Amino acid sequence: MTRSLDTRALLMFALVGMLFVGTGFVQSWNIALGIFNMGLISAIMALGVNMQWGYAGLFNVGVMGFAALGGLAAVLVSMPPQQDAWAAGGVQVLLGLVLGAATIVLAILAWSKLPAGRMRALTMIVILVGGFFLFRSVFDTGVAAVEAVNPSAAGYLGGLGLPVILAWPVGGLLAAGAAWIIGKTALGLRSDYLAIATLGIAEIIIAVLKNEDWLARGVKNVTGIPRPVPYEVDLQQTEWFLDLAARMGASPVIFSSIFVKLCYAALFIVVLLALIWLSEKAWNSPWGRMMRAIRDNEVSASAMGKNVKARHLQVFILGSAIIGMAGAMMTTLDSQLVPGTYQPLRFTFLIWVMVIVGGSGNNWGAVLGGFLIWWLWIQVEPIGAFVMQGITAGMDPDAWLRGHLMDAVAHMRLLTMGVILLVVLRFSPRGLIPER
Amino acid sequence: MDILNAFVTLLNFVIIPATAYGAQLALGALGVTLIYGILRFSNFAHGDTMAFGTMIVILCTWGLQGAGVTFGPLPTALLALPVGIALTGLLVIGTDRVVYRFYRRQKAKPVIYVIASLGVMFIMNGIVRFIIGVDDQRFADGERFIISARTFRDLTGLEEGLAFRTSQGITIVVALIAMGLLFWFLNRTRTGKSMRAFSDNEDLALLSGINPERVVMITWLIVAALATTAGTLYGLDKSFKAFTYFQLLLPIFAAAIVGGLGNPVGAILGGFLIAFSEVGVTYAFRKVVEYLGPEGWSPDGLMQLLSTDYKFAVSFGILLIVLLFRPTGIMKGKSV
Numbered sequence: 001m002t003r004s005l006d007t008r009a010l011l012m013f014a015l016v017g018m019l020f021v022g023t024g025f026v027q028s029w030n031i032a033l034g035i036f037n038m039g040l041i042s043a044i045m046a047l048g049v050n051m052q053w054g055y056a057g058l059f060n061v062g063v064m065g066f067a068a069l070g071g072l073a074a075v076l077v078s079m080p081p082q083q084d085a086w087a088a089g090g091v092q093v094l095l096g097l098v099l100g101a102a103t104i105v106l107a108i109l110a111w112s113k114l115p116a117g118r119m120r121a122l123t124m125i126v127i128l129v130g131g132f133f134l135f136r137s138v139f140d141t142g143v144a145a146v147e148a149v150n151p152s153a154a155g156y157l158g159g160l161g162l163p164v165i166l167a168w169p170v171g172g173l174l175a176a177g178a179a180w181i182i183g184k185t186a187l188g189l190r191s192d193y194l195a196i197a198t199l200g201i202a203e204i205i206i207a208v209l210k211n212e213d214w215l216a217r218g219v220k221n222v223t224g225i226p227r228p229v230p231y232e233v234d235l236q237q238t239e240w241f242l243d244l245a246a247r248m249g250a251s252p253v254i255f256s257s258i259f260v261k262l263c264y265a266a267l268f269i270v271v272l273l274a275l276i277w278l279s280e281k282a283w284n285s286p287w288g289r290m291m292r293a294i295r296d297n298e299v300s301a302s303a304m305g306k307n308v309k310a311r312h313l314q315v316f317i318l319g320s321a322i323i324g325m326a327g328a329m330m331t332t333l334d335s336q337l338v339p340g341t342y343q344p345l346r347f348t349f350l351i352w353v354m355v356i357v358g359g360s361g362n363n364w365g366a367v368l369g370g371f372l373i374w375w376l377w378i379q380v381e382p383i384g385a386f387v388m389q390g391i392t393a394g395m396d397p398d399a400w401l402r403g404h405l406m407d408a409v410a411h412m413r414l415l416t417m418g419v420i421l422l423v424v425l426r427f428s429p430r431g432l433i434p435e436r
Numbered sequence: 437m438d439i440l441n442a443f444v445t446l447l448n449f450v451i452i453p454a455t456a457y458g459a460q461l462a463l464g465a466l467g468v469t470l471i472y473g474i475l476r477f478s479n480f481a482h483g484d485t486m487a488f489g490t491m492i493v494i495l496c497t498w499g500l501q502g503a504g505v506t507f508g509p510l511p512t513a514l515l516a517l518p519v520g521i522a523l524t525g526l527l528v529i530g531t532d533r534v535v536y537r538f539y540r541r542q543k544a545k546p547v548i549y550v551i552a553s554l555g556v557m558f559i560m561n562g563i564v565r566f567i568i569g570v571d572d573q574r575f576a577d578g579e580r581f582i583i584s585a586r587t588f589r590d591l592t593g594l595e596e597g598l599a600f601r602t603s604q605g606i607t608i609v610v611a612l613i614a615m616g617l618l619f620w621f622l623n624r625t626r627t628g629k630s631m632r633a634f635s636d637n638e639d640l641a642l643l644s645g646i647n648p649e650r651v652v653m654i655t656w657l658i659v660a661a662l663a664t665t666a667g668t669l670y671g672l673d674k675s676f677k678a679f680t681y682f683q684l685l686l687p688i689f690a691a692a693i694v695g696g697l698g699n700p701v702g703a704i705l706g707g708f709l710i711a712f713s714e715v716g717v718t719y720a721f722r723k724v725v726e727y728l729g730p731e732g733w734s735p736d737g738l739m740q741l742l743s744t745d746y747k748f749a750v751s752f753g754i755l756l757i758v759l760l761f762r763p764t765g766i767m768k769g770k771s772v
Contacts, residue, residue, distance in 0.1 A: 057547070059547050059550065059551075061480075132741075140737075185756050185759050185760055186759060189759060189763050191546065191547050191550075192477070192478040192546065192547075192550065192697075193693065193759060193763070195478065195480075195550065196478065196686075196689045196690070196693065196755070197752075197755065197756070197759065199685070199686060199689075200686055200690070200748065200751070200752035200755060201752070203683070203686060203748045203752070204746070204748055204749050204752055207745055207746055207748055207749065210745065211743060211745045211746070344682070345558070345561065345682075349554055349557070349558065352551070352554060353558075356551065407569070408565070408566045408567075408569075411562050411565035411566045411570075412562070412566075413562075414558050414559075414561050414562035414565065415558070415559055415562030415563065415566065416562075417558050418555045418556065418557070418558025418559035418560075418561075418562060419555075419559065421551075421554065421555035421558065422535060422552065422555035422556070422559070425548070425551060425552055425555065426535075426538060429548075
């Protein structure tokens with residue numbers, strides 16, 4: 001592992017580290033730690049994208065969807081189950097879903113087992129249409145019953161009531177399942193098709209999260225997801241914590257907030273380090289060499305007997321699982337699932353900027369990009385406001401243009417990210433820490 | 437049984453809106469497919485190019501309205517359209533010079549272009565938000581209806597009204613004109629023929645002395661015109677919001693792929709196919725069935741296959757089916 005980090009890379013990490021330390025001194029340690037925690041999550045997402053893009057050259061623009069599935073896992077695993085809702089229609093909803101899945105399986109079976117011809121197509125259509133109406137009739141009544149139970153506070157099935165940490169691997173599994181479906185259809189075709197298929201599935205996942213109230217309350221949001229770390233209010237009443245705060249000479253309120261963030265950071269760092277270790281192992285293994293061989297020349301790799309499509313599917317699922325895990329961690333950090341906040345520019349394309357800027361094909365590069373770009377994404381706005389203040393200082397404070405320019409600062413970050421992406425892609429296409 | 441009323445309802449809520457929407461998608465998909473045919477990459481910035489062009493048209497419309505210029509019963513935006521096309525043309529050609537030409541010289545892989553187009557998308561999105569903001573903007577003026585529901589009822593004595601909005605009529609007419617011009621250009625003019633030759637076989641086209649930079653420049657100009665027109669028509673029909681235009685990317689790509697990437701006729705077919713499925717699947721057919729069924733009977737549910745929130749799922753579903761069974765699209769498109 002030490003081999004993989006040369007002086008240049010270490011220098012880069014030191015510089016990015018200084019950005020965070022600087023934020024701590026100039027603004028506050030609370031803010032710096034907040035950015036750092038999201039930076040850790042971004043770094044994990046970037047690792048997942050790097051696995052798909054850097055290892056195998058797969059172009060996935062559905063990062064948002066996989067992250068949202070992770071978020072869903074956090075709700076499904078950790079929220080307490082809603083007994084009333086389950087009694088009202090939970091079983092029926094599940095039955096409906098099983099019927100829907102059975103229809104699809106049956107249709108696929110019919111397609112693959114029956115002899116080709118008009119009969120086959122007809123049978124499949126009959127199965128699909130009949131199955132759809134059966135599914136809707138069972139499912140819809142169940143959903144109506146579930147959503148009618150205490151809609152203002154619950155109106156959904158709730159989760160399993162398990163510790164939220166378990167949601168992280170579960171989120172990975174959910175994302176892996178979605179990736180399997182996409183990969184089965186779109187891999188093996190042109191690279192652009194995978195991009196568009198992933199773009200589509202991401203939008204659909206968000207639409208499902210927004211509209212299926214029985215699942216995770218839709219746009220009514222699930223709040224108060226249990227935490228894996230102590231709560232600030234509890235800490236502020238604990239003997240040893242107050243002692244510690246007094247010894248540090250900090251006010252218990254601020255120190256408790258910092259302490260909680262540090263706990264999260266510790267958890268995330270453990271996950272990140274484990275993933276980097278595994279990724280590096282994979283990269284340097286025969287498997288990793290095979291993936292690069294396929295990436296660089298698919299024809300010769302398949303001539304050597306490598307099953308290109310199967311390997312692509314494998315790495316696509318692995319990368320998506322990592323993204324799903326990061327999505328679950330993010331929802332855990334926020335303690336809430338808000339489907340309305342999932343925006344493709346923030347969740348998909350920003351992660352791509354991280355990977356390209358950091359260095360595609362290098363795990364450390366992806367991690368560095370995650371931290372750097374996330375820091376910029378947050379800090380461009382205050383910096384932009386500061387600059388704009390300077391530009392408009394000479395203007396009449398009530399002038400229309402001045403107001404418009406000050407309002408427009410909020411959109412600076414998109415512009416900045418686009419420029420950074422294009423500049424890096426052009427002048428340093430291998431990124432800050434290039435692939436070895 | 438009341439077939440006439442059922443048909444009018446269907447016309448009013450499904451056929452007319454879907455035709456207008458289909459025309460908008462088709463224009464968008466034509467732009468995507470042309471870029472794909474000539475420059476050989478999927479342009480993710482297309483939705484934001486549409487948004488940029490529409491924004492210029494809107495600003496220009498406001499200027500005209502401020503100066504007291506209107507276009508009689510037609511929306512003023514049509515007068516502003518040429519300005520929008522010209523400025524968008526300048527923008528995309530500038531983008532090509534600054535961004536894409538470099539990769540063309542390098543003979544970069546298509547996916548690198550796609551990533552570059554992501555960067556362009558960010559910047560265009562930023563510019564649009566910077567100038568006009570993120571709010572809904574309505575800029576349609578002139579007559580609202582060609583036939584309003586009330587006039588139609590009075591005219592025919594039917595129970596159901598039929599509203600045919602000016603924006604829908606204009607969309608269909610303008611789209612037809614634009615498509616006619618495009619096909620005339622591609623099939624009859626020398627430049628158009630050289631574009632098709634370049635798309636079919638780049639090496640052979642180069643060998644016969646076609647100037648690639650010129651072909652690329654003209655392609656971008658046409659794409660700018662198509663994108664601005666599509667965006668303006670969509671904005672007139674619904675409303676302008678930067679984020680909606682970004683989301684149009686999915687149905688537009690679906691239309692282009694379903695039709696066969698690189699095939700202009702396919703893009704138009706794909707656009708209408710996607711639009712009709714989207715509207716048809718998400719429309720509640722209750723009223724139509726009520727008219728068709730026996731007197732005094734009405735179905736229990738809404739007779740809606742999917743809620744409107746899942747309209748993306750429709751274009752996506754069609755896309756998946758096409759990818760599974762016919763990856764080159766309905767009309768034969770470029771290689772898989």
